[in-house]
Amino acid sequence: MPQPFSAQRLALLIAVAIATGPLGPASAQEAGRGMDVRPFLRAVDSNRDGCATRDEWQRAGAPMSSYEMLKDARGCVTEAVMARTPAPDGIDTNRDGRLTLAEMKAFDKKMAPLMAQRAAPGGAPGTPGANGAPGAPGSAARPTISDGERAAATWAVQNLMSRHEYMHAAGLNLEEVDSFWVSRQGRFAKTAAFASPGWVMNGIETIRAAYGQGSRKDAEAARKALAAIDPGVKDSEAFFGAGAEWVMHTSTTPLIEVAGDGQTAQGAWYSPGIGIMPTVVDGKVKLTPVMFWEKYGGDFVKEDGVWKIWHLQMAYDFVPGLPAEMVAEVNKKLGDLAWKGLAGGVAVEAGERMSGELPPGFSKPRYSYPAYSPQRPGIVYPHLPRPYHSWGETFNNCNCEQ
Structure with missing residues (x-):
């Protein structure tokens, strides 16, 4: 969903509209219709994921003013948004009804002098400030946190992801949500999200109920089943986790960006x-082992002075089963309780086990990341964090409508 227009963005849009003249049909288009923008997006969207990001836009040398007008809440420019946006008269220089990167650059170069003339003294809204950060109306730059504050925030965000991994490995999902996610009573509660390629949990109450309480009920049921056949296991809280699924993730290759205002941060991890x-x-007891290669994208927010998890996005690349030899020692410890059939098999990634209609509070993601196959093109997803000053100037890892 496109972002609401702030005063700054609205002023920028007005400035562009004044500079380019009335928005009308491109030369070879029906009145009121847009151009075929696919040639342009093929040149800009380098990883072919349908989302032209700020980094891709900049690398292609496309006008940033156009990006600011067309980006959605994730920081993406998509074919759908561009196709329904009328093209400025005169941009289609060869009159074929198709927009190319060269035409966009040429049109921007032609209109730049007029844009400069229209700019108000002291810098028009949207004039870049220091380090490329969008400037506030009438100012050259906005206040930015120090390098020391940025370093401390980066460590805090990395620690949050590590805590997520440790708590999840111990089956303490409910404790994780209550301790390290945004508050249930806070202003970020309704916009919290936990997403996979198949679903999105919307709101901290949904996350707490499904990821937290739901996993605890599954663990308690598994403990009860194991206690019924193993006298060494008691169906009590002291044996929490016995009989339950064991998962161990790591957070490698961290890439973390802290906002210039120090209030939010974004990260990506394998x-x-x-x-x-x-x-x-x-x-x-039958053991089904699995290895998974997946990625995380995350958004983090400073709530009452403490960094908290706000959005998490999972993306699975490869989830193979493991041979029986990988669990041979575990089966040996089980002794007579070990299942004697063919060990191994392929487990389904935990996040994708649900079937049928999505539960209340869940929704389908806006984008479903495809698992690896030889036919899949190379995809960089979740999006890699990039420098930004404040929330709303970057993409959103909720992968949902907000």
Whole structure:
């Protein structure tokens, strides 16, 4: 969903409209219709994921004023948004109804002098400030946190992701949500999100109920089933986690950007890991091992002076099963309780096990990341964080309508 127009963005749009003249049809288009923008996006969207990001736009040398007008809440410029935006008269220099990168650059170069003449003294709204940060009306730059504050915030965000991994490995999802995610009573509660390629949990209450309380109920049911066949396991809180799925993620290759105003941050990580799913079959314990190569994207917010998790996005690349030899030692420890059938098998990534209609509070993601296949093109997703000054000037890892 396109971002609401702030006064700054609205002023920029007006300035562009004044400079370019009335917005009308391109030379070879029907009145009121846009151009075929696919040639332009093919030149800009280098990873072919349907989202032309600020970094891709800048690398292509496309006009940043156009990006600011066309980007959505994720910081993406998409074919759908461009196709329904009428093109300025005169941009289609060869009159074929198709927009190219060269035409966009040429039109911007032609209109730049007029834009400069229209700019108000002291800098028009949207004039870049220091380090390329968008400037506030009538000012050259906005206040920015120090390098020391940025370093401390970066460590805080990395620690949050590490805490997520440690708590998840111990099955303490509910404790994680209550301790390290945004507050249930705070102003970020309704916009919190936890997303996978198949679903989005919307709001901290949904996350707490499904990821937190739901996983705890599953663990308690698994403990009860194991206690029924193993006298060494008691169906009590002291044995929490016994019989339950064990998963271990790591947070590698961190890429973290803290906002210039110090209030939000974004990160991306590769998260390889392993999991073992024990199930009781005919009075025996069957182990299904799996390895997963996945990625995380995250948004973080400073709430009452403390950094908290706001949005998490998972993206699975490769989730193979593991051979029986990988769990041979575990089966040896189980002794007579070990299932004697064919061990191994392929487990489904935990986040994608639900079937049927999505539960209340869940929605389909705006973009579903495809798992690896030889036919899949190279994709950089979740989007890599980039420098920004304040929230609303970057993409949104909720992967949902907000």
